[in-house]
Amino acid sequence: MTRGIELVGFDADDTLWHSEPYFQEAHAEFERIVGRYIDLADAGVHDRLLATERENITLFGYGAKGMTLSMIETSIALTAERISAADLHRIVALGKSILQHPVELLPGVREAVEAVAATHRVVLITKGDLFHQERKVAASGMAGLFQRIEIVSEKDAASYARLLREFAIAPGQFAMVGNSQKSDIAPVLALGGWGIHVPYPLVWALERAEIDPAHPRFASAANAAEVPAVLERWG
Amino acid sequence: MTRGIELVGFDADDTLWHSEPYFQEAHAEFERIVGRYIDLADAGVHDRLLATERENITLFGYGAKGMTLSMIETSIALTAERISAADLHRIVALGKSILQHPVELLPGVREAVEAVAATHRVVLITKGDLFHQERKVAASGMAGLFQRIEIVSEKDAASYARLLREFAIAPGQFAMVGNSQKSDIAPVLALGGWGIHVPYPLVWALERAEIDPAHPRFASAANAAEVPAVLERWG
Incomplete structure (x- = not known):
């Protein structure tokens, strides 16, 4: 019943630009600080921090301040x-250093988004801290390529469904491009949309998920440059 | 050139529900904690906190986490x-207690928004922390009354202009209702829109501003219940 893919959403952090390395560097420095007081391995510092983050996300949401x-x-x-x-x-x-880190585009990203924008409407869809994400979008120099910038508190099926209603687009007319199978791909496939996974070497523990690679509306691209060809194949 | 006011925006914090008292209670408790170490008056604690907040807003944005x-x-x-x-x-x-405070509607708010919604499109426009503001909107039970919930990082003329473009509304067709002359009224008047100020007893120091009460597209309402009559008068 669809008339092909009309709207393409791009995730931002670790899809358009580097992000997770800055968080991991902060975590490593955090462990160095705490390691002056306690034995890191005995205390299970990494797991304790992750448990606190997981618990606090229901109150803080995502982002560097939380x-x-x-x-x-x-x-x-x-x-x-x-x-x-x-x-x-x-x-x-x-935390402040993360909020101020430089915005460094991943290779081929600008060209890939430009190529997709020549044939589709493109939007940027990201979660996290509203203020920080807006700063990064502005610093990226990419804002002008997107028809809309959508910063949402959670990337679940309900959030994508609301966005598709706002764009007056059926799920089958929507493809999402991103590095997180959990946030960018799985909920879009569940709605009936299309997902293109572009892996990033580092994935935050709370973003891990596995999609069946044989899913008919799913593709994995080695990098951003391959995304236009996937969309062309899907038609 | 306008065809009357078509879209009415409502601010959320201290316009629909109480907010500033929770922040001020937290500030008072903060002073009690710091007061165990230093002389509060000598140190100018209140001014020092305000100066730090003002400086950090450029990095943190608004909200309880920052x-x-x-x-x-x-x-x-x-x-x-x-x-x-x-x-x-x-x-x-x-900080966590602010993020969890109950959402208590101001008197007459629900009826006022319902009355305005019977004759206009209504949207909620608020700044601050995306996650926290969404929680409060959900807890308020008011979400269903608004055509859209817009959470923005800053309420300046540029933000309102972008929203009006998205709604395909000319500034003269838009009225904003809120308790902050600085955030809710002044930028909308500057664009050519209409502003209805509904004062709240407490105003955060960084939200203070003064509008000329004789401005032709400005009105002050004693409370939410007076808002529909102001809009009717303006036509």
Whole structure:
């Protein structure tokens, strides 16, 4: 019943530009700070931080500010309140450094989005912190290529369904391009849309999922440059 | 050149429901915590926190998470890093309590929005933290009354102009209702739209501004119940 793919959504972080490495660097520095107080391996610091982040996401949502508050809470709990104010200030500074990191486009991204925009309407759909994501979109120099910039609190089927209603597009007319199978691909396939997975070397633990590679409306592209050809094949 | 007011925007915090009292309670508790280390009046705690918030808004944007990080930074600076991890944890808890506060509608708000919605398209336009604002809209039970919920990072003329383009509405066809002269009224008047100020007893220092009460497209309403009559008068 569809008249082909009309609208293509692109994820932003780790699809258009690097993001996860900055978060992982902050996590590593966090472990160095906490490691001055406790034995990292004994305390299971990595798992404790992840557990705090997972719990706090229901209150904070995604993004660097919530992550920073979760790091502060975790470090206080793990050190039994022994961590110094100076070290907690260093953790706040880590959060600020993420909010200020440079926006470095992935190879071939600009050309790929331009090629898709020549034949389809394209929108940018990202989750996380509204203010930070807007800053990155502006810094990327890519804003003008997209018909709309949509920053949502959660990328689930309900969010995509609302966006498709706003664009007056049936799910079968929509394809989503992104690095997260969980956020960018699975909910779109569930609605009846199309998904193009472009893997990024690092994936945050809370974004991991597995799509059946044989799914008829799913493709995996090695990089952004392959995306236009996938869309052309799908017609 | 307008065909009357067609679209009415309502602000959310302190226009539809109470918000600022929760922030002010958190500020008071923050001062009690810091007051155990230093003389509050000597240190100018209130002004120092405001200065940190003002500086950090360019990085954090608006909302409780950024405010909490600003409180942590300010308390560390004011106490010369003497504040304990336990007290810093209390400050994180203050931020969390704001994110969880109950959503209590102001008197007459539901009826006023319903009355306006019977004759106009109505949208909710708010700034701040995406995740928190969505939670409050859901908890308010008001979401169904609005054609769209717009959460923006800044309420300036550029943001309103973008929204009006998306709604395909000329500024003269748009009226904004809110408690902040700076965010809800001044930029809309500057674009050529209409503004209805509904004062709230408490105004955050960074939201203060003064509109000329004689402005031809400006009205002040004592409360939400008066809004439909103002719109009717304007036609």
